[in-house]
Amino acid sequence: MNVKHAQLLFLLMLGLAVFVPAIGTHDLWPADEPRYAQVAREMLETGDGVTLRINEQPYLEKPPLLFWAIAAVSKPFGDVTAVTARIPSVVSALVVVALTYLLAARLHSPRVGFWSALILITANRFWWQATHAQIDMLLTACMTGGLYAFWRWHTAPHPGWLLLFYACSAAGVYAKGPVGIIFPLLLVFSFYWKRPEPRKRTHWVLGVLAVAALIALWLIPARIAASREAQTVATEAVAANLFHQTIGRFILGVSKAQWPWYYLETLPVDWLPWTLFLPWTLQYVWKRRREGEEMRLLLCWLLPAFAFFSISVGKRALYLLPLFPAMAILIARSVLDLMDGERAVWRRRTGLVWALALLLLAAAPFALKFSRYSGAWSPNLLVFSACAAVFGVISLYHATRTGMRQLHALIAGHVAGLAILAALVVFPVVNQFKSARPFCEPVRVLAEAGEPFQLYSVGFSREEYVYYAHHPHTPVLTELLDLETVQPLDPRENAKLQKRMKESIADAVQDVPIEVVDTVTEDELLALEAAMHDAADDEVAPEMLEQFRDALARETNAFLEAFESDAPAFLFVMENDWRWILPMHPAVRGYPIVRGEQVGSRYVLLIANPAGAARLEKHGVDIKIKHPGAA
Numbered sequence: 001m002n003v004k005h006a007q008l009l010f011l012l013m014l015g016l017a018v019f020v021p022a023i024g025t026h027d028l029w030p031a032d033e034p035r036y037a038q039v040a041r042e043m044l045e046t047g048d049g050v051t052l053r054i055n056e057q058p059y060l061e062k063p064p065l066l067f068w069a070i071a072a073v074s075k076p077f078g079d080v081t082a083v084t085a086r087i088p089s090v091v092s093a094l095v096v097v098a099l100t101y102l103l104a105a106r107l108h109s110p111r112v113g114f115w116s117a118l119i120l121i122t123a124n125r126f127w128w129q130a131t132h133a134q135i136d137m138l139l140t141a142c143m144t145g146g147l148y149a150f151w152r153w154h155t156a157p158h159p160g161w162l163l164l165f166y167a168c169s170a171a172g173v174y175a176k177g178p179v180g181i182i183f184p185l186l187l188v189f190s191f192y193w194k195r196p197e198p199r200k201r202t203h204w205v206l207g208v209l210a211v212a213a214l215i216a217l218w219l220i221p222a223r224i225a226a227s228r229e230a231q232t233v234a235t236e237a238v239a240a241n242l243f244h245q246t247i248g249r250f251i252l253g254v255s256k257a258q259w260p261w262y263y264l265e266t267l268p269v270d271w272l273p274w275t276l277f278l279p280w281t282l283q284y285v286w287k288r289r290r291e292g293e294e295m296r297l298l299l300c301w302l303l304p305a306f307a308f309f310s311i312s313v314g315k316r317a318l319y320l321l322p323l324f325p326a327m328a329i330l331i332a333r334s335v336l337d338l339m340d341g342e343r344a345v346w347r348r349r350t351g352l353v354w355a356l357a358l359l360l361l362a363a364a365p366f367a368l369k370f371s372r373y374s375g376a377w378s379p380n381l382l383v384f385s386a387c388a389a390v391f392g393v394i395s396l397y398h399a400t401r402t403g404m405r406q407l408h409a410l411i412a413g414h415v416a417g418l419a420i421l422a423a424l425v426v427f428p429v430v431n432q433f434k435s436a437r438p439f440c441e442p443v444r445v446l447a448e449a450g451e452p453f454q455l456y457s458v459g460f461s462r463e464e465y466v467y468y469a470h471h472p473h474t475p476v477l478t479e480l481l482d483l484e485t486v487q488p489l490d491p492r493e494n495a496k497l498q499k500r501m502k503e504s505i506a507d508a509v510q511d512v513p514i515e516v517v518d519t520v521t522e523d524e525l526l527a528l529e530a531a532m533h534d535a536a537d538d539e540v541a542p543e544m545l546e547q548f549r550d551a552l553a554r555e556t557n558a559f560l561e562a563f564e565s566d567a568p569a570f571l572f573v574m575e576n577d578w579r580w581i582l583p584m585h586p587a588v589r590g591y592p593i594v595r596g597e598q599v600g601s602r603y604v605l606l607i608a609n610p611a612g613a614a615r616l617e618k619h620g621v622d623i624k625i626k627h628p629g630a631a
Helices: 003-023 031-045 067-075 082-107 109-121 124-130 136-155 159-176 179-192 196-201 206-230 234-252 263-272 274-287 293-311 317-340 344-370 381-401 407-434 437-448 464-467 492-512 522-534 542-563 575-582 586-590 610-618
Strands: 452-460 474-475 569-576 592-601 601-610
Touching: 003 082, 003 109, 003 124, 003 407, 031 067, 031 082, 031 124, 031 263, 067 082, 067 136, 067 159, 082 109, 082 124, 082 136, 082 293, 082 317, 082 381, 109 124, 124 136, 124 263, 124 317, 136 293, 136 317, 159 206, 179 206, 179 293, 179 381, 179 592, 206 542, 263 274, 263 293, 274 317, 274 344, 274 474, 274 586, 293 317, 317 344, 317 407, 317 492, 344 407, 381 407, 381 437, 437 464, 437 601, 437 610, 452 542, 474 542, 492 522, 492 542, 492 575, 542 569, 542 575, 569 575, 569 610, 575 586, 575 601, 601 610
Parallel strands: 452 474, 452 569
Antiparallel strands: 569 601, 592 601
């Protein structure tokens, strides 16, 4: 085995050691993980790999590649679990690590390749995405494959490499939509800027058409089938999805709107701990910005895409993940230059900062004792604190006694160890507050026992409740209500108005003290009713607010008539919504509250009708309520 093969094998084994412990120690966390797992589960249940569904409704938000991968991994196990949902991300991350090593070794040397991959493995954002069931690591694997193929084609033109370049682009589109072709096109046009002949040889027009044809093989049948199910026109479904996912996100920021400098704030956090070298790296890259084709490749991959996503109104930190391999190569080169040079003062100062950061990290778990989550304290956290403290002392010793030429190795080793410990001892603690699994347990027991029942979700509809209940739910009060206005309102303005009025009512009833949410007294009920009718908003006309209250009453009336049937039924509702439902329909006080727990940022109730409560009793399910603020 030669040196390159040995290095690559070591990196892949290290990647497995760092990534794998994190995929099974906690449940699927919202918002994305339960959603994607549920799409894959319904794909397995229906046997339909073309029409994506969630909560038994067509899902038009994302292309199918990740869901195909999760379903393929999960099928031998009979269901989609937290581990099987995350395996595609781990595999994708290992592919990115290998490709980063190979690319950096070709651009520079195996040593640069080794450190590029090692820095990538231990970067905060990369590790997180490698261990969670989201699309972006799969997209990054596709884009890194395209970047590697492009460089091979540029240095030794062969049709096979160009074919692989566009195949990776097509895979990227199948993973996350049009962004899969945007990265490659930005590279082609920036790398061959003012060089039309080489650009023509990429056959980019044919490449784009080929990618479009490949995605159409799935997109057209999927949208036609989905539109039939939703009773809409197929072209409208395609156009709406294109607007929301691409044009809307880029121009209008229909989701996750952020300021242009957003990534200047997130990247330093995402690149911890290697952000410590950021001043040196920026200086190093600036001095060598015209160094040669190798530097041109990396900068042409990074800068146009960074500008593109910064201009886009809709932003999330993980959108820049496909840029991380190129960033890792630049960081590796600068760090190695710092380690090899005579800049001992730089190294010592960086080492001291790292030691201080570790000592602060060691103290962080103790802060939990003084927070609202003090009940979550676990002695296991002491293991993490002790390890961070030991690493901090070691770093402090090296910073004061040595020239710190192995600072990069010290940091990489410390991060790898802490990442494994975080997965084993920190994630289970956090899981108590993020997972909906314990809350959904009663209905899951019935679903797995094959018991028939109806399940509703009032005022909200989230995929983690579908996934952990193992049962679809019917959303209630999640659509706009019919209101009479002087002039027809734009849908967005109408949505903002109704959201504002609902918040006014919820805020008013929230101020009413209720001693125990599952045993509301008559006096508390009267106080809730008075607060609801006294709710006001300076920017909303009183008659409009009154009309909105009447519309809420009609909608809840219609729903409760169905809920009060003789068939077993359950509903999810947030406690702040339950407060205004109670005075509108006092009879609901008699319904058993099966669960009341803090799930993420929401205090949620699971309520049964009499038939549902009897069915739970038959299966020995206890009523357990954790009141807001309880551990």
